Amino acid sequence: MSAKLHDIEVLQAPEPHMHFERPGKTGLVDWLTTVDHKKIGVLYWLAGTFFLLCGGLEALLFRIQLAVPDNDFMGGETFNGMVTMHATTMVFLAIMPMTAGFANFLVPLVIGARDVAFPRLNAWSYWTFLAGALVINASFVFGGAPAAGWTGYAPLTGAQYGGSGIDFWWAGLALLSASSMAASVNFIVTILNMRAPGMTLLRVPVIGWMMLVIQFLLALSFPPVTVGLILLGFDRMFGSNFYNVSMGGDPHLWQHLFWLFGHPEVYVLILPAMGIVSEILPVFSRRPLFGQTAVIFSGIFIGFVGFGVWAHHMFTTGMGPVADAAFAATTAIIAIPTGVKIFNWLGTLWGGKLTFPTPMLFAVAFIPIFTMGGLSGLMHAAAPLDLQQHDSYFVVAHFHYVLVGGALMGLFAGSYFYFPKVTGRMMNDTLGKLHFWLFVAGMNITFFPQHILGNQGMPRRIYTYPADAQWDFYNMLGTVGVVVMTIATLIYVYNVIVSYKKGEIAGRDPWDAATLEWLTDSPPKMQNFDFTPIVLSERPVWDHKYTEGMEIIAPEKAEAFHMPSYSWKPMISSCFVTLLVVGLLLNTFNPGNWLWAISAVAAVGVVGSVYAWVSEPV
Amino acid sequence: MFRNFTNKLSGWLKTAASPRNLALLAPMALALLLSACGGDGHPRDTLNPAGDGAEVSAWFYWLYLILDSVIFAIVVSALVVAIVKFSKKDGDDTLPPQSHGNMKLEVIWTVIPTIIVVILGVITIGGVFKLSEKPAEEQKVIEIDVTGKQWWWEFDYRNEKISTANEMHVEEGTQVALHLTSADVIHAFWVPRISGKRDATPGRSYPLYFKATQAGEFIGQCAELCGASHARMGIKMMVHPVKGPDSYDNWVKSQKTVAAAPQTALQKAGKKVFETKGCASCHTIRGVKELTQRSRTTGPDLTHVGSRTTIAALALTNNVENLAKWVKNPQAVKEAALMTNLNLSDADSKAVAEYLFSLK
Structure with a gap:
């Protein structure tokens, strides 16, 4: 049971295949016009990492303000802008795009496809995301950051209370939402329709499954918040009164629309990390994922129930005992599938032969840290307890355990794990371990004491606190942790x-892994696979290497396939969509003048560019 | 040089910081977790309740903390044992058994948590309904209309017909019913030792019922982001004993009177400033000038402002110097404060502060 039957390297196509090369561009133009899912994945990942640093810098700044009581490093409005941008950036511009990076790069590879179903739409999603990110951050330059919290509770976002930052915020988020919805359709079609022969749904690796689940969450949860954002835009631009109480509007409408999106959104953030961890643990335990089907189904179950729990964010609004009880109950149910996942990960480690390179360290540490966040989340499900913890630092601790210790550490694990596949080189393991230990220490130093601060009655989003509140020690500790x-x-x-430039050459299958992406070159060639692999099990590459009679077979006849060409149209279309939004923003600041014309021209541009797109030969 | 450093580091990470060694630290972390949760006389400790609402919440906290600790201990122990026991030994190149799972285990770790969740759910729903119980009709109820405003709290006592700001007075052991609303954006009323929080939403009125079980002063503040000075929107709850000179009834009696007449020349000058320089367009002093209508920008009733211990929603201690500082330039004390800066002279500020502080 130990010797390898085959090396991945010997696997070759039976005879030369034919494919039509993309008439590629080079340099910058190549990146601007690419429709290759791998390049788009890299773009997403790079943008996500860049905004991760931005969001981190924002956190560092407001942690300096909070380090000591009665500090005057920044004022209330600036502080509110920093926390709003920190959360908006981390959720929408860091974790989601990094996840999208993995989805783009990996999904076609793990299912044995050559690209996504709609490669140009994929490029459009990326450019529209980037435009949304830039629009939101442009608020810093034009009149100040949005300062109503990332949850943007009406009526604080209304024209009467919220500054111009809110305009950039809603408009940018609307662009991101369009981008996510387009991407979700794309990936649902890809995963359901483009799997390699033999890859039944239950042979799709867990990462593929989790990506599929989150695409459904995106497709179904972004519409409500988009409606909410557009209503907000109408209130601000045209003086409508959807959230204006004095004119019969309802601020709770926003909260329902937002959380109907917001809660599925947290599963959008965490499920991919769970998928990544579910890929990494088996590889470094050298055995299959324990209860793979259970892990997949619990992910699907979380996705479904995730739509029925949103009002647990609203226990303090006074919805009444019946609604509180119902949402408390549905929320607690989420603990069950989450527990199933955790126990199956433990089951994977149990009885394995564990090794601990950096990706495995992150994946293993993910388990207790995420469990911690999950358990404090269970506390919030108890509505009577949540009345104390809601909007306190206890909640801050909870969602940072889930999103930093969970989602982000999962993405770090994935970055170390897939870096060799993406670049062809290994990441430095020593630096990786240093990163790991420092990060785990820093995150616990910062966020663990915040549970205690919450119990001691510290509300979130306060820019300063008096010395006699006795919150200073843990706040100082929190700031130190952020520095770490x-x-x-x-x-x-x-x-x-450094590793991109000088890392050790990786080869196709540096981790002795199990799934299809390791079958091909590192980095994979444009068409991903020389031939379409025929899948016989849920661990095709592992079984090919280790199990008699499970060899991956190539089709007998050479294949001919067509790869789509580069295109300027997606980016141009994105630019016009952005211009449309920018025109609306400009008009908000200078109402009633010719600036409407910008949006009108842009609207024509959108139609024109889509027409050009559709008629472009591919 | 750098290579040397990374080599050393790599050696250290391999031995001292190996997952095997560090896994053993996890139980210590767990012990720390448990020890860190106890209250230690902290002024806003949610786990040291002084009200019946906070008691219910704290009870649920301990219930969930014990349960969570047990689950966390199980997960971490299993993880530690797995790491210690199943780390690959040097030179062992055999494959572990390639099992794909175990149906029995899957059923066990689905069914047991389901049972726990159902039990917890029943208990939780009981707690939800207990907290939302309306107070019985026949007992004494202190009913207070609470209005959150950027960035202070207005408390109107329904039956006593008195109005105060930021400092709420109630009676030990007596049922209190707050009716919360807001004049502008959403706020949340939170005095951690007394009760969980409740939003104050514009256009709506939601109740919060509680009984304070201890006499004393309890600090809280707005818990829903409400703009620039959200952090400076404090609440002080004074729980009076039933009997004695400091009783709730005595406090009500003192508050029902109209404002004291100014005594000194400076106080008289201060009253004049109040009446002529614009203060009276937003503030009521009963017996001097009463507003007939309130708006978003209406300020606190100042009839007994001198009896309060703090001003500007706990931003400052109440004394003549601080009152003068506040009326002279409110925005210097509290960012974006809605109180108009009337450009009072130093002398006027001092005089009006003297007058206001005399309104006990």
Whole structure:
């Protein structure tokens, strides 16, 4: 049971295949016009990492303000802007795009496809995301950051209370939402329709499954928040009164629309990390994922129930005992599938032959840290307890355990694990371990004491606190922890750069892994696979290497396939969509003048560019 | 040089910081977790309740903390044992058994948590309904209309017909019913030792019922982001004993009177400033000038402002110097404060502060 039957390297196509090369461009133009899912994945990942640093910098700044009581490093409005941008950036511009990076790069590879179903739409999603990110951050330059919290509760976002930052915020988020919805359709079609022969749904690796689940979450949860954002835009631009109480509007409408999106959104953030961990643990335990089907189904179950729990964010609004009880109950149910996943990960480690390179360290540490966040989340499900913890630092601790210790550490694990596949080189393991230990230490130093601060009655989003509140020690500790996390993250970025240039050459299958992406070159060639692999099990590459009679077979006849050409149209279309939004923003600041014309021209441009897109030969 | 450093580091990470060694630290972390949760006389400790609402919440906290600790201990122990026991030994190149799972285990770790969740759910729902119980009709109820405003709290006592700001007075052991609303954006009323929080939403009125079980002063603040000075929107709850000179009834009696007449020349000058320089367009002093209508920018009733211990929603201690500082330039004390800066002279500020502080 130990010797390898085959090496991945010997696997070759039976006879030369035919494919139509993309008439590629080079340099910058190549990146602007690419429709290759791998390049788009890299773009997403790079943008996500960049905004991760931005969001971290924002956190560092407001942690300096909070380090000591009665501090005057920044004022209330600036502080509110920093926390709003920190959360908006981390959720929408860092974790989601990094996840999208993995989805783009990996999904076609793990299912044995050559690209996504709609490669140009994929490029459009990326450019529209980038435009949304830039629009939101442009608020810093034009009149100040949005300062109503990332949850943007009406009526604080209304024209009467919220500054111009809110305009950039809603408009940018609307662009991101369009981008995510387009991407979700694309990936649902890809995963359901483009799997390699023999890859039944239950043979799709867990990462593929989790990506599929989150695409459904995106497709179904972004529409409500988009409606909410557009209503907000109408209130601000045209004086409508959807959220204006004095004119019969309802601020709770926003909260329902937002959380109907917001809660599925947290599963959008965590499920991919769970998928990544579910890929990494088996590889470094050298055995299959324990209860793979259970892990997949619990992910699907979380996705479904995730739509029925949103109002647990609203226990303090006074919805009444019946609604509180119902949402408390549905929320607690989520603990069950989450527990199933955790126990199956433990089951994977149990009885394995564990080794601990950096990706495995992150994946293993993910288990207790995420469990911690999950258990404090269970506390919030108890509505009577949540009345104390809601909007306190206890909640801050909870969602940072889930999103930093969970989602982000999962993405770090994935970055170390898939870096060799993406670049062809290994990441430096020593720097990786240094990053790991510093980051884990920093995140616990910062966020663990925040549970205690919450119990001691510290509300979130306060820019300062008096000395006699006795919150100073843990706040100072929190700031120290953020400094440690910052150092760790810079080491990581340095590691990425150095390893990209000088890392050890990886080969196709550096980790002795199990799934299809390791079958092909590192980095994979444009068409991903020389021939379409025929899948016989849920671990095709492992079984090919280790199990008699499970060899991956190539089709007998050479294949001919067509790869789509580069195109300017997606980016141009994105630019016009952005211009449309920018025109609306400009008009908000200078109402009633010719600036409407910008949006009108842009609207024509959108139609024109889509027409050109459709009629473009591919 | 650098290579040397990384080699050393790599050696250290391999031995001292190996997952095997560090896994053993996890139980210590767990012990720390448990020890860190106890209250230690902290002024806003949610786990040291002084009200019946906070008691219910704290009870649930301990219930969930014990349960969570047990689950966390199980997960971490299993993880530690797995790491220690199943780390690959040097030179061992055999494959572990390639099992794909175990149906029995899957059923066990689905069914047991389901049972726990169902039990917890029943208990939780009981707690939800207990907290939302309306107070019985026949007992004494202190009913207070609470209005959150950027960035202070207005408390109107329904039956006593008195109005105060930021400092709420209630009676030990007596049922209190707050009716919360807001004049502008959403706020949340939170005095951690007394009760969980409740939003104050514009256009709506939601109740919060509680009984304070201890006499004393309890600090809280707005818990829903409400703009620039959200952090400076404090609440002080004074729980009076039933009997004695400091009783709730005595406090009500003192508050029902109209404002004291100014005594000194400076106080008289201060009253004049109040009446002529614009203060009276937003503030009521009963017996001097009463507003007939309130708006978003209406300020606190100042009839007994001198009896308060703090001003500007706990931003400052109440004394003549601080009152003068506040009326002279409110925005210097509290960012974006809505109180108009009337450009009072130093002398006017001092006079009006003297007058206001005399309104006990």
